[in-house]
Amino acid sequence: KQYRIAVIPGDGIGKEVMPEGLRVLETAAKKHGVSLHFDHFDFSSWDYYEKHGQMMPDDWKEKIGKHDAIYFGAVGWPAKIPDHVSLWGSLIKFRREFDQYVNLRPVRLMPGVPCPLANRKPGDIDFWVVRENTEGEYSSVGGRMFPDTDREFVTQQTVMTRTGVDRILKFAFELAQSRPKKHLTSATKSNGISITMPYWDERVEAMAKKFPGVKWDKYHIDILTANFVLHPDWFDVVVGSNLFGDILSDLGPACTGTIGIAPSGNINPEGDFPSVFEPVHGSAPDIAGQGIANPIGAIWSGAMMLDHLGEKVAGKSIVDAIERTLAERTLRTKDLGGNADTTACGKAVADMVD
């Protein structure tokens, strides 16, 4: 089978890291007999927005909705386009309209990456954050009353549906069950957020009954963030609401020093719609155009994409190559104390794939 991939580099360093991601994907595909076909799109970018006054063409869903996956660079350029236009006009639109209800990010201490935590070494930290990606705190329900007076107030609803909560929990429990430690941690705040969060807890308990082989626990989000710093070795799969997952999936990579190289998947597990794979970093206008951006986030996202497509061996070959590349100072980029540029680092990973 040939996989059709929509490639959207987006803005800023997105355009620089994507060619390296593609280089590595092509190498791994060839080595492992996987057939990939790439279609390139220029929307979701400032250039496109400047020309058309919107982030994407009206028929964006027809253009990319039938692909097997979307490989995405970076979007957002606050100095030129307000976030609510650029992000809500592309990334968040994908999540909602392609029902990508899982946001998946690894937290892994890699060789060669300076760790901000004391006394941790590669192997100590290796878990996944599973984030609900369509509802929860990111709702569009709410408003303002008595504007510009002393009585002014705004409200915004957090919305949790049975469907939305159960399906993300199911995904997280299944992931936990597939891993050696079989351990799931739920992020909650039911002692303070007294309506939605007790409901989340209730559904976790119900779902846990269906996965008797998975050990599970829960922490309130405040102490959970503390435990990411103090005991990152405790975790295996961590599941949270849209907001809690957002926080934990930035904090986790920060704790392993990998925020600049972390990958992510916005996944529709049923495959009714394509999933989006993108580095966690943004378009970084400040360093764009210099050829120094670290391509590992994009490359690693490519590995996650292969994994999602069912090509696990090819995906793993890339992650292994990343680890071997990062271990060599001469092959890492400057942000990690190395001296390679974007292309040299990308080529190094491609060479390491086997």
Add this chain to the structure above:
Amino acid sequence: KQYRIAVIPGDGIGKEVMPEGLRVLETAAKKHGVSLHFDHFDFSSWDYYEKHGQMMPDDWKEKIGKHDAIYFGAVGWPAKIPDHVSLWGSLIKFRREFDQYVNLRPVRLMPGVPCPLANRKPGDIDFWVVRENTEGEYSSVGGRMFPDTDREFVTQQTVMTRTGVDRILKFAFELAQSRPKKHLTSATKSNGISITMPYWDERVEAMAKKFPGVKWDKYHIDILTANFVLHPDWFDVVVGSNLFGDILSDLGPACTGTIGIAPSGNINPEGDFPSVFEPVHGSAPDIAGQGIANPIGAIWSGAMMLDHLGEKVAGKSIVDAIERTLAERTLRTKDLGGNADTTACGKAVADMVD
């Protein structure tokens, strides 16, 4: 003037650390000519709940509402009382009904405390988290529909009022202005939480105009938690909503290794109602009764209380004494690698006060 303090030890190790807190307060008061009068109360505890079926007497407001401050130990014993009864029946009740709209916590790297971050030393990290303490995400508005069906959903509103947002921002800007760095950081998430958080940003901008001497910036909560780990030296005063402040004021102390010794104030700045000072740690039933609890959180909370009462010199004498005590292995408790018990550590701090 004589200050009247209501003392509520509460449960578990609350009962063990409070005598040390009082010992140090009495010593500092005597040395600095401050007159303190203590009234002791046994409610907000399991014993009281067992006898009376509620956490506090009906006339709790009359009993403690006229005191100059409330000095609190710890509450909560999940195995015996559900959190929503114990916490919402005492601590959260105080916050709401005594309009303690500021929750204030220091984040400071202390000598002698093992820091989970690599290469940080005392002096590098020293800031305050200012948390809105009455509204925001901790609302009581919301509910459930279609229970026990596939269409089930729950909602909960985040509520931000002009009054509520402006007064916490004013407090935070004033605090920033009083400090040498004059720097305020606002926690937001306006790129994802699209109604309440842009309002928060709007009010921050408006308030900033009234404090031209304060430099300010804002970060989305996801990257802000990451920056607590990566760049804790960037911060001076950090202000956040009820939920964001809750998260940051656990994460901050975790980053400095001080989560077991951090103090907090639940403050009504106008003095219309008493403020509550309490260690951040809970009642810790697992180690209660052994005399090994670390009393520093309670003692430090006492210092914050003196500060709030306007007795800054006496307050500072206690914080200095804490620093000197922690620096000595023999005077620290076991949780910090020392060998003192609760009483020995409390006496040591009292001896150091000058």
